[in-house]
Amino acid sequence: MPAGRILVVDEDEALRRAITRELAVAGHKVVEATDGTSALYAIERQPFDAVVSDVTMVGFTGVELLRAIRNHDLDLPLVLLTSDPTEETATDALEFGALDYLLKPIELARLARVMERAVVLGRIARNKRTAMETLTGHPIGAGDRAGGESAFDRALHSMWAAFQPVLRTDGTLCGHEALLRTRNPELPTPLAVLAAAEKLGRLPEVGRRMRRMSAQPVADDRDSGLLFVNLHPRDLYDDELFSERAPLTAIAERVVLEITERDAISDLAHVRRRCQALRELGFSLAIDNLGARYAGISAFTALQPDVVKLDMSFVRAVDRDETRQKLVQSVTRHCRDLGMLVLAEGVETEGELHCVLELGCDLVQGFLLAKPGPAFPVASWPRDQAHPSWTSAETH
Structure with missing residues (x-):
């Protein structure tokens, strides 16, 4: 199983730490963030292979975090968790490329499997993008200068x-x-x-x-x-x-x-x-x-x-x-x-x-x-x- 560096974002301290323990047992390096703002701060300071975030957070939602990430990283996998699913958040999650949209409460072992898949897919996507940029000589998806x-x-x-x-x-x-x-x-x-x-x-x-x-x-x-x-x-x-x-x-x-x-x-x-x-x-x-x-x-x-x-x-x-x-x-x-x-x-x-x-x-x-x-x-x-x-x- 490939070990990755995963960011866990949730205001619920008990759940956040439970997820962290489960992922750490699976061999991953885990960083915790209490909200979207501190999550972005962490992403700016170090690389991650995947992110798992709650949707409903005060001031900066999980969907807003996903949107902000996509502005500078098209490949970082993000899994969203919610106890209050709505059509709007599900649509936004799909639009901005969330890897998965899971309902709380979630079995931790299942989440660990999802995050293992996220780490693998993220690395594959990055490798493909790097190869294409090498072949074409210009950034893929970067738009015109x-x-x-x-x-x-x-x-x-x-x-x-x-x-x-x-x-x-x-x-x-x-x-x-x-x-x-x-x-x-x-x-x-x-x-x-x-x-x-x-x-x-x-x-x-x-x-x-x-x-x-x-x-x-x-x-x-x-x-x-x-x-x-x-x-x-x-x-x-x-x-x-x-x-x-x-x-x-x-x-x-x-x-x-x-x-x-x-x-x-x-x-x-x-x-x-x-x-x-x-x-x-x-x-x-x-x-x-x-x-x-x-x-x-x-x-x-x-x-x-x-x-x-x-x-x-x-x-x-x-x-x-x-x-x-x-x-x-x-x-x-x-x-x-x-x-x-x-x-x-x-x-x-x-x-x-x-x-x-x-x-x-x-x-x-x-x-x-x-x-x-x-x-x-x-x-x-x-x-x-x-x-x-x-x-x-x-x-x-």
Whole structure:
């Protein structure tokens, strides 16, 4: 049986965890999401072989999730679950290419068989598409370039910067991460915008616009703390980033540039030189998504970062997974020895929060504390959540 990476999306925690256990027993790697928004966030950060999602969720339904996925991935299999089937949702599921539409309650063993089939079919579809694109020399189903340019232009003009708080271990504000958002239905997610920009050779426009939009609110409000800004590795080739007149340069001492390693770094010497130039301008550097895809030793060595961001795949259910705990603890120990801070992103439960603090993370970020929003969302810290070292000190 082929093992896959499967995303499980459901607001019902008991059912979500039951599905996760069943799929894990079958040999799959499983990531959980509580709603459509966090599901899209997960899909943007890591690849999946299949998705299973509830239809009825507050704010972002399973059908809307399916529609958003299809805007940038024609092959990712998605299975929908519902306890309230309607003709409308069934029609929409068919229209947007759901692999299956199953009624709750569902036998978990049957769902595991469906997801095994989903993993196999998804891989076959991707292999076929890759082969056809190799033969024809152009993307299959991508439409004409002019249409793509127009859609990208509309998405670019509808882009806005959302901010998500980053907190210290005592619940005080460290700063905010600027996150790309768009109001354009043709390219509704950051991943869709970046994929289109990459195909069209227009990545620098996205980076420049995001840096400009995120700089001003932070410059106007010193109480907003540090600004964490994502960089695509190709942004390191953009001379505008290094200009003394660039928007971020004026507040460089408050900016942490997060290098998101979407592709393997091929020219480490160049990356080192560019990172040193950014440091000379006053910027701090971070590795984004340590543990996801290629982000590993090569990026760690080249960047010598001030901050290391743990990918949410490490954080998810870390309080219930001894292997994840050992990995996180190993990272925090090594980073502390090197004078680097560790930021745990994607914290969604109090159990995860307590665990990453106990394991030595210095900063935390996630939906539990605050969802991304316009400048600047107010974060909430669980009342009974104290840093483990304080608790120990108070008892002695």
